[in-house]
Amino acid sequence: MAEDEFRVDESAPVFFLSYARTRNRIAAPPRDTNSKVFQLFVDLSDHVVELLGLRPGRTAGFMDRVLDGGQLWTEDLAFAAGHCQVFIPLISPQYLRSEWCAREWDAFSRRPVLLRPGAEASAGETPLIPVNWSVVERRRVPPVVSQRQMFSPTRLPSEIAPQYHDEGIYGLLSLGKNGKDAYDAVVWRLAQRIAKAYQTHWVAARVPDDVRELRDSFEEAGHELG
Template sequence: MSEVLDHSRPRRSVQQPYGFLSYGRTPNVPDRDRPPDERLVRFHAKLTDDLMELTDLDAMVPAVYLDKRIPVGSEWEGELKERLARCQVLVPVLSRRLFTSPWCRLEWDCFQRRQELQRKRGTFTRQAVVPVLWNALRAEEIPRPYADLQYTHEDFGADYASVGLLGLATQGRHTTFNKVIYQLALKIVEVAVSARLEPCDPSDFDDLFVGLNGSAGEEHR
């Protein structure tokens, strides 16, 4: 007797990891006690916590990949390719540093290639990108391809659209900061479930990395 599939049963979340955080790294300032990108790391931790609450993700795999956590001495290029080939949603953190980072552009190009491969298979459903407004930016300051993304939403509130997540954190508006992150987590889950982006072979990105040979690990941006 053939097995009857029960479509009423929920499917486990696909995780390889769930999201990939693409951001322009702030350089380290000499003689400064606080590490760079401290607020971004805080955002990443809260987003991870919210995604764990909203899904059935396994804690042994990062809910949102943050490349700061590549171990020293690891083969970072292979690590990035693997994560970009497997993640469900690209999460670009919109800022002036992201717009000028060749590595952020590379991450975008890799993810778009993966989506194009799915278009060619005829199984593409929607863009699997959820942008985060980090800095206070005017529309004309956001270049393409990021300008083509819907980066604000009424559920996120007018304050977020005005000053971005960094502005909320800097102003001490922790309740609004946390609320927006929760709304972003909800959006990431919705996009991941509806897009169901299929993984690709990491070698599909090989030619995109040609000419971008930085130093390994923490310094690769």
């Protein structure tokens, strides 16, 4: 393919943040139970705009804030899943049980991916970048997820990467000022990883015709990125 054939839709987000929506606790006052995910989304979006020099109005990321546990496959969600160039699943026990997260993963995984002309990527580096959101026992991670290269920050003070692996980003955000420095460093490295994936890979647009065609479980063999 010629370089001009590796075009992307400028109205599409650079990355899609896929996460398990959590409901309010029973008998608890109403609150945004996904506020920590939204904080990550905002911080990542700011960094990606800076790293890629996105023009004003260009959307850095997509985060669905409409679904409540998976009730509706909206046009906006379908467009983002079918056109974004980088997919960021926030891995947690809830994520691995979610039918809708599995569908989002499958929608992205079905899309053909190619290295851009002259680009180089390390083994395992693809535009699908699983992130440790909250700790999951290794034996409980299904093969379709475990065979992917989990995001692991590098070139940081020696204590930060182990803290991320032990606590997850949710844990770092829950530790207050004790986790803030680690959180800031990890998110910056993640934004750099997103920018690199965007610059080195091209993922063909493909919007699902019918959500029922998508796999709703991580326990089944999924479609793989090329």
